[in-house]
Amino acid sequence: MSQSMLHLVCPHAGCHATNRIPENRLTQSPKCGRCQQALLTAKPMVLNDLTTAKVIQKNDVLTIVDFWAIWCQPCLMMAPEFEQAAAQLPTVVFAKLQTDQMQEAAAPYNIRSLPTMVAFRGGNEIARQSGALPSSQIVRWVRSLG
């Protein structure tokens, strides 16, 4: 039986290699072929101007990006909730993009309010959700995306 292969960008700084892994290995702590570190960390990865487009465009694994800014109080309140959601959904990639620092990286996504979470798969936006949510609602929203 053939199984589908998924692209997954290594979340570790200084690596960010694009890995190709069988879908059924997502739950088996896959490791990066280049740096040997865990590909799925159950923690939000921090995106920047160099990594954002690559992670969003290459990842076939469901990827949730939290667009936030340092001056946005609801964003700061949601940060620990987003971390808790990441811990509960270890086969989903959670990532954060600080829009006031990384304006170039954020520009293509037309973020109108903060915080906004955008769900991507295979380079396509599949959903977005504006406003701060508690972890339980983040988890429910991400699970609803399949």
Ligand SMILES: [Zn+2]
């Ligand atoms: Zn790596």
